[in-house]
Each structure stands twice: as C-alpha cells, then as structure tokens.
Amino acid sequence: MKTLNTDGIKDTLVDKLTSHKFTNKILLLSKNPTSEVLHYKKAIIKRCEKFAIEYVDYEFTTEKPEEILAYINSYDKEDGYIILAPFGDGKDLALLKDNIEIKDLDAFTYKAQGHAMEGSTESLPQTARAIVRFLEEKYSSLKGKNIAISNKTTTIGKPLAMNLLTKYATVTIITRHTANQKDLIKNADIFISAIGKANFYDKTYFTEGMLVVDVGTTYLDGKIIGDVDYKSLEGMDIEVLTNKRGIGALTTLMLLESLI
Incomplete structure (x- = not known):
C-alpha cells in the first residue's frame, strides 16, 4: 500500500491565503450544532485567526426562517457564509437556498448547485x-x-x-x-x-x-x-x-x- 497526501496542494493554498489581505468576512452559521459541527467550526476559526480573516460565529435557536434570512442578508454581499449542516428542516432550507444574497462559499443555494451540476468546479x-x-x-x-x-x-x-x-x-x-x-x-x-x-x-x-x-x-x-x-x-x-x-x-x- 502506498499512502498519498495533499501536502503540495495545501502549501499552495497556504501561500495564496497568506499573501492576500482580506477585507471581507465569513459567517459561520449553525443551529443546534452537533459535536461534529463544533469540531469543524473550531477548525475554520483556527484558520481564520491564522490568516487574519474576520469571522462571525452565530448560532440560531428559535428564529423563524424569515428572521434567519434577514440576518444573513444584512451583511455585505462580498462577505461569505457557510451553513453548517444539519441546520433546521426542509422548509427552513428551501427559503434560504432561494433567497440568500451574500457570497455562497459551500454551494448551499440552488443557484450555486445548478452551476456545480453544469460542471463548474469553483x-x-x-x-x-x-x-x-x-x-x-x-x-x-x-x-x-x-x-x-x-x-x-x-x-x-x-x-x-x-x-x-x-x-x-x-x-x-x-x-x-x-x-x-x-x-x-x-x-x-x-x-x-x-x-x-x-x-x-x-x-x-x-x-x-x-x-x-x-x-x-x-x-x-x-x-x-x-x-x-x-x-x-x-x-x-x-x-x-x-x-x-x-x-x-x-x-x-x-x-x-x-x-x-
């Protein structure tokens, strides 16, 4: 068995992130987060701190879908977000996937998913x-x-x-x-x-x-x-x-x- 790694790709990404001056921020959005979500969120925050990227860690509780949408869209359109799954039920997600306006970083919206299905790697x-x-x-x-x-x-x-x-x-x-x-x-x-x-x-x-x-x-x-x-x-x-x-x-x- 030959064990491979992604060290070369990782080094290229680190160099790119280190040389970039970030003026936009990332929203880390969760709802009743599981232990897996908390672990992943912690890893993202650690990276943000390393590359001087501003982040907002926000956990929703009893907010209605319309309130969640209004909160997300209150940020600048150049700011990005990630919805950390699992996050609410299908009704919550459908409204958000149709109407979030800021930068989608993890192919959450129907628009991004459509581009992905057409072959857009980005x-x-x-x-x-x-x-x-x-x-x-x-x-x-x-x-x-x-x-x-x-x-x-x-x-x-x-x-x-x-x-x-x-x-x-x-x-x-x-x-x-x-x-x-x-x-x-x-x-x-x-x-x-x-x-x-x-x-x-x-x-x-x-x-x-x-x-x-x-x-x-x-x-x-x-x-x-x-x-x-x-x-x-x-x-x-x-x-x-x-x-x-x-x-x-x-x-x-x-x-x-x-x-x-």
Whole structure:
C-alpha cells in the first residue's frame, strides 16, 4: 500500500491565503450544532485567526426562517457564509437556498448547485471541490476513468459525480441499497468513500492498482477514524489517500480561498 497526501496542494493554498489581505468576512452559521459541527467550526476559526480573516460565529435557536434570512442578508454581499449542516428542516432550507444574497462559499443555494451540476468546479461544495482538485493534480485527464463514489449527498456525492461526468469519467454512485457493491468497487479505477463508518471497507473490496480516496470521518475515543481499514491493505499494490493529510486538510483552506 502506498499512502498519498495533499501536502503540495495545501502549501499552495497556504501561500495564496497568506499573501492576500482580506477585507471581507465569513459567517459561520449553525443551529443546534452537533459535536461534529463544533469540531469543524473550531477548525475554520483556527484558520481564520491564522490568516487574519474576520469571522462571525452565530448560532440560531428559535428564529423563524424569515428572521434567519434577514440576518444573513444584512451583511455585505462580498462577505461569505457557510451553513453548517444539519441546520433546521426542509422548509427552513428551501427559503434560504432561494433567497440568500451574500457570497455562497459551500454551494448551499440552488443557484450555486445548478452551476456545480453544469460542471463548474469553483461552484462545488468544498469537500467535493477538494477531491476534484486532488484528482486533477494526480491525473492529466480523467477521461475514461471508472470512478465509484460511496456517498449520495448534495454536499459530496451528487455534485462530485456530475462534475466528474463533465470530465468524461464513468461514474457510479453506491448507496447502502446498491447490489454487488464489492464487484462495482473492484472494477473501479478510483474509489471515493465518504460514509462515516469506521474501518468499513477492508481489502475484500479492492483490487491491485486502484486509487482509494478516504473522505470518511468517525470520532471514536477522541480519534478520527476513516472509512477504510488501512491495516488490511498492507502488502497490496494500491494507492490510498487516507483521511489524515488528505481531503480534510484542504476543505477549510479552500473554503477561505472562496472568499477571494
């Protein structure tokens, strides 16, 4: 097993953010945040402080959707925001997705999602954009690549699949109801997992010569565990981008890059 990393991309992003003087701010918006949301928010705040970016950390409680919308739109249109999911119910989200006017940093609005579905990499949610950035750095072309994605969310799987299709890759989205999952994954050139189940995929899912991109995160005993059982892959001729020094190391940096 060969372990890959995103250190080179990370260094480029750090240089870009360090050299830029930010005059706009980022809104970190949450509602009854989970422990995962709090962990991610803490990581964003740490980056903001490093690059001298002003941020607003705001937690909503009982506000009506119209009040939430008015609060967000009270900021300058060059300010950016991220809605930290889960955030309210479908009715809340539909109103916000249709009417937020300031800079959308994580493809939350229907407008941004539409651009992403048409193949705009810059309009992708940040995790999906980081995956595309990594794949484009590794391969001169994704044309003809057989790619399997284990995630069907609107923040990773769906927009990522549509973007890769515009690059002429052949894409399969795997859900828990997909039959013959092992065969589908073994036949892929690239497998991308983001299911949040610790050590779920072992060597029986993979074949020699594949690239595995592990985006999954599960918090166990204070540690972050990926979806892939790396120990079982030892001795295989396989490349793995693990959840350490991988996609997660890029997402907060690329989020802040979108402010520029």
